[in-house]
Amino acid sequence: MDTKNLDSMMARMQAMQAAMATGLPGAPANTDPKAGNGVDFQNILKNAIENVSNASNVAQAKAQAFSAGNSDTSLEEVIISLQKANLSLQGMIAVRNRLVDAYKEVTSLQV
Template sequence: MNIEKMNALLAQMQAMQQATSGQPVSNLPSVASDSNGVDFKTILKNAVQDVSNAQNSAQAKVQAFSTGDSNMSLEEVMVSLQKANISFQGMLAVRNRLVDAYKEVTNLQV
């Protein structure tokens, strides 16, 4: 997931948070899609797929190292595991923020 997409996602989340707190919202981005035609569902799906790919890659490197592959170093395995862990932790943080935003939206008085 690139930085521009993450920034767009964060802007959408901040706008949703402003809307739920009763603050005036200026330049509310479209929740359905941005100017590039990429919708929130696609961004989230790609992010989850990236995390899954990182975890699968790390697992494959662990297996290669444990079977004695001479091309796989311990350092490479550890870096891959840390990248997978960091991406998973980031995804958990995004999920928690989305759940919090959903709870705030469902508690709105109409």
């Protein structure tokens, strides 16, 4: 994954976040008819996890290519891809922590 792809992915994620926050028509539609209006949280989460996995795989592949002596891969590319993968993982961990906190809060509500 190069810088253009990461920038594009970040722009799409920010646009989706803004659309979901404001309820704009650009927000992803929910495919579950029982859930009513809203977003398909499962697909959004699945795509985010796949993006983190892809970033990690790309970083690992670049690191292996560099360690194998591939002249097409520079140390700078390896470091940048590793940092991108790290940032993606940190973001996913933050989302997971927020989801766990929300779950704990919902389960502690008195009915």
